[in-house]
Amino acid sequence: MTQTxxxxxxxxAFWALQVVGSWVQWRHYVGALDAVKKQWNDGYVGVGRFRxxxxxxxxxxxxVAPDMRVRALRVLQGFSVFARFKEIVVGAxxxxxxxxxxxxxxxxxxxxxxxxxxxxxxxxEAKKKSQN
Numbered sequence: 145m146t147q148t149x150x151x152x153x154x155x156x157a158f159w160a161l162q163v164v165g166s167w168v169q170w171r172h173y174v175g176a177l178d179a180v181k182k183q184w185n186d187g188y189v190g191v192g193r194f195r196x197x198x199x200x201x202x203x204x205x206x207x208v209a210p211d212m213r214v215r216a217l218r219v220l221q222g223f224s225v226f227a228r229f230k231e232i233v234v235g236a237x238x239x240x241x242x243x244x245x246x247x248x249x250x251x252x253x254x255x256x257x258x259x260x261x262x263x264x265x266x267x268x269e270a271k272k273k274s275q276n
Contacts, residue, residue, distance in 0.1 A: 165225040176205065176218065176229045186210055188270050192262025194255045204259035205229065206243070208267055214238045217247075219256045240264055 145153075180189055187209045195201040202221040208214055214237075218229040238246055243264065244257055252260075 169225050169227075172228065173203075173220075176220075180205060180207055180216065180218075184209075184215060187215065188267045190263035190265075190267035190270070192259045192264070192266060194258040194262065196255075200255070202253070202255040202259040204256060204263045206240070206260060206263040206267060208240050212240045212271075214240060214243055217243070217260070219252075219259065221253075221256060240267065 177189070177191070184207055187207065190206045190208075191203065192206070193201060193203045200221055202219055204220075205216075205218045206214065207216040214234050217232045217234055219232055220227050220229045222228075232247070232250075232252065234243065234246055234250075244261060247257055247260060
């Protein structure tokens with residue numbers, strides 16, 4: 145095999161590995177959202193993200209009741225395929241507006257705070273749409 149053939153074969157192998165890794169990550173994401181939908185069938189779910197050009201980002205899933213009190217918060221951060229959603233316990237009955245301050249006091253990182261803020265914006269947009 146020539147060097148060009150070897151390089152092309154290696155490039156194809158890495159590309160195939162990336163495709164498989166992306167599929168695994170997508171299946172985990174969809175499974176986590178399906179689990180949230182099955183557990184609660186009323187209220188709102190907001191998915192927010194913070195993404196950096198280089199480095200790790202954060203995805204936050206915020207579940208709120210119809211009265212806008214937080215039911216669950218799950219965050220995903222870390223190295224892509226190996227990252228898993230982790231539950232963050234917030235006080236029972238925490239209002240959605242007080243969530244960022246509560247998380248900041250609990251020592252949640254800035255990236256996840258920005259993802260939670262994004263999720264809150266999406267929840268508020270969904271609430272406005274459902275009221276119209």
